[in-house]
Amino acid sequence: MFDALVNAFRAPDIRRRIIYVLGMLVLVRALAHVPVPGVDRDALEQLIGSQAFLQLLDLFSGGGLSTFSIIALGVNPYINASIIMQLMTGVVPRLQALQREGEYGRNKINQYTRYLTVPMALLQAYGYLAILSVSTGGSAPVIANFDLTSFETLTQIATLTAGSILLMWIGELITERGIGNGISFIIFAGIVAQVPGGILTFLRSPDLAAGIAFLALGIVAVAVIVYIQEGQRRIPIQYASRVRGRRMYQGGATFLPLRVNQAGVIPIIFAVSILLFPVQLASYFQYSEVQIIKDISNFIIGTLDQRAPLYVVLYFLLTVGFTYFYTAFTFKPDETADNLRKNGGFIPGIRPGAPTRDYLARVVNRISLAGALFLGIVAVSPILISIPFAGTVVASFSLGGTALLIVVSVVVETMKQLEAQLMMRNYEGFIR
Numbered sequence: 001m002f003d004a005l006v007n008a009f010r011a012p013d014i015r016r017r018i019i020y021v022l023g024m025l026v027l028v029r030a031l032a033h034v035p036v037p038g039v040d041r042d043a044l045e046q047l048i049g050s051q052a053f054l055q056l057l058d059l060f061s062g063g064g065l066s067t068f069s070i071i072a073l074g075v076n077p078y079i080n081a082s083i084i085m086q087l088m089t090g091v092v093p094r095l096q097a098l099q100r101e102g103e104y105g106r107n108k109i110n111q112y113t114r115y116l117t118v119p120m121a122l123l124q125a126y127g128y129l130a131i132l133s134v135s136t137g138g139s140a141p142v143i144a145n146f147d148l149t150s151f152e153t154l155t156q157i158a159t160l161t162a163g164s165i166l167l168m169w170i171g172e173l174i175t176e177r178g179i180g181n182g183i184s185f186i187i188f189a190g191i192v193a194q195v196p197g198g199i200l201t202f203l204r205s206p207d208l209a210a211g212i213a214f215l216a217l218g219i220v221a222v223a224v225i226v227y228i229q230e231g232q233r234r235i236p237i238q239y240a241s242r243v244r245g246r247r248m249y250q251g252g253a254t255f256l257p258l259r260v261n262q263a264g265v266i267p268i269i270f271a272v273s274i275l276l277f278p279v280q281l282a283s284y285f286q287y288s289e290v291q292i293i294k295d296i297s298n299f300i301i302g303t304l305d306q307r308a309p310l311y312v313v314l315y316f317l318l319t320v321g322f323t324y325f326y327t328a329f330t331f332k333p334d335e336t337a338d339n340l341r342k343n344g345g346f347i348p349g350i351r352p353g354a355p356t357r358d359y360l361a362r363v364v365n366r367i368s369l370a371g372a373l374f375l376g377i378v379a380v381s382p383i384l385i386s387i388p389f390a391g392t393v394v395a396s397f398s399l400g401g402t403a404l405l406i407v408v409s410v411v412v413e414t415m416k417q418l419e420a421q422l423m424m425r426n427y428e429g430f431i432r
Contacts, residue, residue, distance in 0.1 A: 008418050014179070017421075021178035024170055025189040031071045031166070032064045032190070036159050038152050039068045044132065044142045057276065061190065065128075068142075070163035072128065074190070075183050077121035078113070078168040079273045085113045086329065117168055118161065124280070125160035129153065131283050179421070180414040184265055188410040191403040221378055222408050228374050229412040231260035233367050235360070239345045258364060261371035262330050265409035267322035268379055274318055275311065279304050312383055316376040323372035324365075333360035379405060 008014045035041075048054045048066050058065040061074030089095040089109065098105035126148075133146030147153050167186060174182030202211065234255040282300035285293050304311050337357040346352050350359050382404075 005418070007422055011422065014418070014421050017177065017179050021174055021180070021185065024174050024178065024182075025185065028071070028167065028170060028186055028189055029193055031163065032069045032193070033067060034070045036068050036070060036072065036156055038143060038145065038156060039132075040142050040144065041068075044068055047132070047142060057280075064163075064190070068132075070159050071167050073121055073124050073160050073164040073167075075164070075167050075171060075186055076273060076276070077124055077164050078117045078171070078183065079269060080277065081113050081116040081120050083270055083273065084116060085109060086325070114168065117165065121161040121164040122157065124164075125157045127280060127283070128160065129156055131286075134286075179417050180410065181264075184269070184406070184410045184413075187269065188407055191407055194403075217382060218404055221382070221404050224374060224378050225405060225408045226412055228261045228371055228378075229259075229264070229409065229416075231367075231371070233258045233260070233363060235363065236348055237340065237345050238348055239343070256336070258331070258360075258367060259371075260367050261323065261375060262364075262368070263323045263326035263371075264413050265406050266326050267319050267372075267375060268405050268409070270322045270326075271315055271318035271379070275304060275314060307383060312380050315383070316380045319376040319379045320372040323375055324368055327364065327368050331364060333357045333364065336360055375405075 008018060045066065048058055054065065057074075057076075061072055061076070064071040064074060085095075089099055095109065095112075098108050101108075129143055129146055132142035133144075134141060143156075145152055168183075171182030171186050174180070174185050176182075178185075234257055237254050237256050239252050239254070279301055282297040285297040286301065302308070304314075334357045337353065337360060340346065340356060341352040347356055347359060350356050
């Protein structure tokens, strides 16, 4: 890994990409310290410290919620819009036709996702302000003057929405001009930025048993995640000899690598976002004056608490489901089989065309099952371990486990992209 980093910095084009990503991440961290006016910081700190739901939202906003900065919404509106668009792509014929139109279709779907992000951000900004404007336990509200007719509230909603759209734009710039997935990188940077604070908190009241348990769990989780990310099934491919014009091209043998987990870290982010959505909606009405609405909201929030059995089961099932779901978008057996047939390639013992497509579909389904189960187990295991230690430092494992999954997955995927860039550069050198 370190050799790849050293070689990447030696290549001018790759070095520029890495520096561009680092510069954008520094900009994101700077934006996380630009506060929204009209917020009681002390009351906000007490409220987030007492609610695990807000702590998880703060984790995915990169600490922007705890300071209530202009990027307090994080990339959650964009992630929710992406989930909605991908679900609609499977049922709306127009979107299905766009998806089959190659790069043009993907660009149009991405454009629709950006449009959908704006109302999602507006709704989430209103919800945040509505939650923080309610006094809890006799304490002062975080937002003192919440009124949709006031200029201050409208400014706060517009500022939070603009901050989320700005994050979305920065993420797309990182994906286009840098290395790796920009949205994942923004979440990664926010999580890593909270590590020093977590270390300081632990050192103020050190618990040796908790520290050893956390370290052991982290090592095991890292090993499992890397094992899953690196695991692949190699399908042998044979190319027949071909004659083009006056030239004879000799056939050869190679392989088609199918990763055990082709979806990467996306299933985890999607699963957490889906679980946060109903809790977030319910929290808007938690302090309603209508008793039945208040009871329903409290029931949803209690049922989907981070350590509730239903949350653990749904987290596992959604992680497994989104692994299959996202793999279906990233790998298409019919297109792969068609490309092999056009280039004179075939799998030994399998006829080209439909038999090759069916064979690849079966293989992907089997290896995706293993990857999805592993990913689901690693996702929920920190929560299960933290349940017996409720009220102690170990209880934070439920959040730390999710963060660790995202961090390690982003690092592994980025290193693989760096190695691919270096390999491509070496091949171009051979061609010249």
